[in-house]
Amino acid sequence: MNLQFTLASRYLLGRKLRSLLTTLAVIFGVMIIFGMNTILPTMISALQANVQGAEGETDFTIVSKTGSSFPKDTAKSLIEIKGVRAVASSLERTINLPADFVDQDPSRPDQIIAVNLVGLNPEEARTVRAFPTVEGRYLKDTDTSSAVISQTLADAFSVRVGSLIHLPSVSGLTELTVVGLLPAAIGTENEQIFVPLTQAQKMTGEVGKVNTIKVNIEAFASKERRAEIQTNITSAIGANYKVGAMIADDEMFATMEMAKIALNAFGALALFMGGFIIFNTFRTIVAERRRDIGMLRTLGATRRMIIGAILVEGFLLGLLGSLIGLVVGYLMAVAVLAVAQGPLSAFINIKLGWPIIQIPLAVGSVMIGVSVTMLAGLIPAWNASRVTPLEALRPTAAEVEFKNQTGRGFWVGVATITLSLLALLSGQSAFILPGGVIFLVGLMLVAPALVRPFAAFFGRIIARLTVRQGIGGLAEKNLTRQPSRIAVTSSTSLLALATIVAAGGIVFSMKGTLLTMVDNSLGSDFIFLPPSVGLWGSNLGASPLLAETLRKVDGVDTVSTFRFASSQAKGQVVSVLGIQPQDFQKVSGLNFTEGSSAAYQELTTERTLIANSIFMVSTGLGVNDSVELTTPNGPIQYRIAAVASDLLNAKISTIYISQANLQKDFASDQDVFIQLDLRPDADQEVIGAQIKAIGKDYPQFKVISGKDYFNTIESQFEAAFSAVYILFAVLAFPSLIAMLNTMTISVMERTREIGMVRAVGGTRWQIRSMVVTEALLLAAIGAVFGILGGVYLGYMLVTAIEVVFPMGYSFPFLGIVAAVVIALLFGGAAAIIPARKAARMDIIQALRYE
Template identity: 25%
Template sequence: MLRTALRNVLAHKTRLLMTALAVLLGIAFVAGTLVFTDTLGQALRNSASKSFSDVSVAITDRSASAYADSAEKNRSGATLTADTLKRITATEGVARARGVVDGFAGVADRKGDLIGDGWSTTGTNFVPGDGGRDSRYPMAEGHGPSGPGEIALDTRTAEKGGLQVGDTVRVAVNGPVMRLRLTGVFHTDDPRVSSGGSLVLFDTATAQRLYLSPGRFGEIDVAAAPGTSQAALLTRVEKLLPKSHTIRAETGQQLADDQAEQIARSTDSLSTALLAFAGIALFVGVFIIANTFTMLVAQRTRELALLRAVGASRRQVTRSVLAEAFAVGAAASLAGLAAGIGIAAAMRAVMGALDAPLPDGPLVVTPATVLVSLAVGTLVTLLAAWLPARRASRIPPVAAMSSAELPATQKSLLVRNSIGAAMTALGVAAIVYGASTGGSDGRMPIAAGAFLTLIGVFVLTPLLSRPVIALATPLLSGAFGVSGRLARQNAVRNPRRTAATASALTIGITLISALSVIGSSVNHAVDKAVTGDLKADYLVSMANYSDLSPEVAREIAKVPDVSAVGAMTSAQLDLGGRTRPLSGVDAAAFDRLVALRLRSGSTAALAQGQLLVRADVAAERGWHTGSTVQARYPDGSTARLTVGGVYEKNGMVSSLVLDNRVLDRHRKESGVSQVLLKGAHGESDSLQRAVKAATGDNPLIKVQNQDEIRAGFSQVISFLLNLLYGLLAMAVLIAVLGVVNTLAMSVFERRREIGMLRAIGLDRAGVKRMVRLESLVISLFGAVLGIGLGIFLAWAVNGTLKENLSGLTTVVPLTQVAYLLAGAAVIGLLAAVWPARRASRINVLEAIKGD
């Protein structure tokens, strides 16, 4: 039986080609993901270990970090100072101690545009050692900064900006733009630079003035003298540190281990996300594999029945079919592994071309990757072929007398439809429950319900195919005559086969349509928030989302055509033991800049030092206009505040609103999150330029009108959608292979029938048209199911996002839906090219005379 199985694989290699390709593509996705993430993780770990190679103990002050929140900054007491550094340097066992200061810094190119993405545009201090060099930043040209008017840049930033040693460079932090002389260009493996950012080196005194305060450090790195262990040095250093909740000392090895663990978590998350899409591709491949083996079993009914007749047991027949599946799966998995390694190498090259190169290092192909790839591909093929193999074992020996395919029994169809209906009902119920629950609590029921609904609909697809395809009967019969009628009859002749073929395409269309609806819904909600919640003409903010200097609002107010300016700040306010986000606003200009819809009270209450509360918070706490609440400010002081109004959700403010004059007295930091302004004559290019000039043409500061705000959100959403579409493209490609495979095998199966049609007058063009229309009908059937399921799932997901995005409603993008249907039609027509050509070239006499 094993020899028979291998001979069958060789005899049907053309018909098994598409199945092998489906497995190959899916495993290539899996292997490529594993190799790429292993390579990325290893390269980052190697780079991180280099970063801590000369650090034995690191002392950090979290309150000094650019990423520190207001709570940490407010908790800060004692800090790391020059005296701390001096005491540590004088400690026994210390070879060297280095004070570090860092924060955000934007560098402008020759056109005045920001180099980098804002988030990773950073600055730090240059610490000269022996020979005036800093071992962290080896100079490629020039020397490090030695005074307040000098800087050094990393080589990649200098190259992007077309900057050379000796040039005057415009640099900004959060205040006025500085014009500084470039004294050196250095090499660095800093991940912020390799990810597309920039790094500016200042002298220590300048960095302290810009980021902290004179004499203060955010970190002190200590190197141990020979013979001193990191643990021993840590014990000695900890005794010298000031008492503070935000200061912490760790060994270099501990930092390296923590960094490695963080990298592992990040790469694991990336790997999991990519493997999810690889799983979708393999799931689509299951339909193709199952369909292929079902058709092969049907075509070999007489052969398998004869094997039974000459003594083969049912178990032997099952093993024979599974042996074929094993051979196909193992060979395709091996090829997929090789393709996956190539994909990983290509992804690495693409990242380099996109200006985000990985640290140096070879491709990492682990034994686990090889085993997982081969095992997954082979097991998926075996599982998909199991039902056809089981069906093959049930072919009775008497079937050797007939070449007809054994029809499905009414009992089996009833059981199938009952199971499908039950799964669909349970899935829909779970989705509706999750959507009604809302928030993060509803996402798990929706995910489980989506899976059950998809499987249930796939099981029911044979039942659905007849009535849905029947809707196309008038068009097919009227416009395409005999070919159209034959195409419809062929599509519904074997509902299970049609269902399996359409279902592969349905999966991809479901996910694509769901993403499209969610993206359109979010974009619509953002449009509503900008146009409905914002009256201001312009919004001014930092590109890295850090705080603006308070001076920015004051300088903008001096622009002649500005009629209203309001600074917005943010803080956390403790109300009755529960902390909630608070927006600080300028009461005098608030009504002219923000469209706040009040249920009770008035925005005039802000000027009286009263609190405005969002409606859902007020309902939860039982508050109303006039209520008095006990509040604890960020600095720890307490006060009783009167609720001056209750408002509906608004995208521009948090759940609480208070006048900045009240809030500023109780918070240590003076930064402004954003500035809103209104022009005396509305928006204009001249006003926008004047406002930008008032900020000192700071490359880190963005001045956006309402259209640019919407475009910014839309751009992010479009990028994410395009990324997800690209990941789903593999599943769609495999679905296309499924349509090609089914049609090609169907043509082979119907050789005699096609020969008879040719003999009674159907020409080659008519045969081609029949196969193309059959493919078109099946593809559109799968697309219609997918679009319907996608819209339903998107509606449910939107239900969980409503509390995070005000005004979110489900918006169906009709243009994109039309594109999906058109795309499915094109897929159907392209998939039919080869099968239709093959069908039209069948020799009439050979087809009629027998199998």
């Protein structure tokens, strides 16, 4: 094994440029996988801190399965269970605060972005948690509008014991008197504000309700005893509750998991393209080191030793590239989180922290990088071991490969492309989706046979443009000497450029669809916008009084509101939105994919619902099917009347029911989102001032005009889609490495030939132009394959998205232009180093090269 390491290290150090290029491919793939999977946990952690507060250490926490509140007397039966030592009920709600609400200073970043309002019975709460006040006192049973807060929160509000603080509530701003201070908070959880239970019920509109029961049991209970007590608690509390750790906003974290899967696929694609580059590099080892391998075999080296030496090279390159990829990936995560802080805060007022490093992820990323590199070198290593000593020692020029390329692989490729086209013509998504994958595979298989025709076509064009220099035909012949190698490089470019073209199809298709949905969903004159759009459960709503007050404003025509509850259907967490169908249609609307707007009327006459596509896919149900929803009153059957979506709830499993049924079945009457339209003859400026004045008493909402919000969303779409293009352009980076690698190898193999051209009068400029022309021809071939694959891939992805989101396909003209531009720019860039190397060759040394 020492011999293999010695041979591998000497070869890598002797070919520094090629080793660097191969290592870059590994760095890029590992950077994407490690960096993106570092960003996601950090974002999830920040979101959890936003919607979940610190809770006392208790043995068991009991909440409703739907996440809703329940009668405060529910806990009475628990105290009688043998082994239960203490029981305390509370009403806990996260209140997302508007920007600059605490310090009122826009020039400084927000330190407090959300607080946990905890309503409790003072003496009962002390049985499960300690409240060590450092100033003032703890709450009393006779208190009303009193509050106990931490020292850090008091500093943020600039208050002390006896001072007043103001918090949003369902009835407007509420004043609380600070009667005690707890020690300064440590950790990243939201600050907590402890108030009497009746006060919390009044502020949240949950009179007579709690949403959390904390239970402590006998000390030193064994594992079996704890399980027995938990079983007894579950039996006593009933089937509508769950016992254990509280899990909030499951739908949000499920969405983040989907994003994580997508980013993993992105990284895997990057590493897969890197594997092509490494494979192409190792293939040339056999041809370039024939004499070295022959000498080793003559001296007694076995085939196993030859394979081992080449695999060790792959191991060393993979290990080095993976370690550097971890560092670069972490730096990328830091940069992405810094850039994402601003746009993300526009929708969800959160504070992102430093990237979270996971040791298993780091180890796994290194293993993936090393494995891909060694696998890419396995076939070349096997081929190297089969070179006989006599054959290897025979003097040969650079290998020229003119063998027939229309073999078995070509016809398999033709067959797979035919199958993918038949799948496309079928119009069935079940066939179209796998068809996109096999179409790309088919292009890769037929690529070697198409290299020469494509090179000849583009070569004639360049030959006419460079007729005086005579380099067009020469570049074409040089390029087609190794069609298999060029095909591998083109396959890398194919994947990269196909991704860009496909991204163009998705971007333009989605942009048109989303802007139409924005206009339909948010085209009202004024909007009362909560801090977290879509994550309704983390918002504090308003009582129906606010909407009634708005309806009384002279000039207001229609007011529509969303009311929220959480439920479960077939084991899936579901966001339940209550609407008033008639008012909702006037100021907003849904995009129907199954059924029609007649479903609105059905919501008012029976227990029916309108579901979005994500709900339908996750439950496997169809229109007119019945579904059992978990409610505080037990399971209740609803019928699915139609399938429709809007922009606000496009990523979360959501159903729409009437507000009457929401009140009856889920006991929810708080408005978490409000839209209103004015009469046609109304003075928007005057009435807008009145509406904003009313909104000042409800700081949990931002009052904006629908037109302004539409313009904001449109500009954010432009920025987001531009970022998508940048992201996919970055994915094209391996094609640059692949072309650079191929051109460098080509120059090395043609050292004698280049020396002969120089000897018969070829100038340095002609040599340089010849290499650049080869690179541009190579880029053009990759662009053709990439455009063909990208158009199909884009259509396939749009078809896949249509399963959960209504979207039509738009042809990616700009995506194709971007792919061609990137291909030519990368081709020119890839030729810089090899062209310079070729032009600077010494004629005598080049002619001596073997």
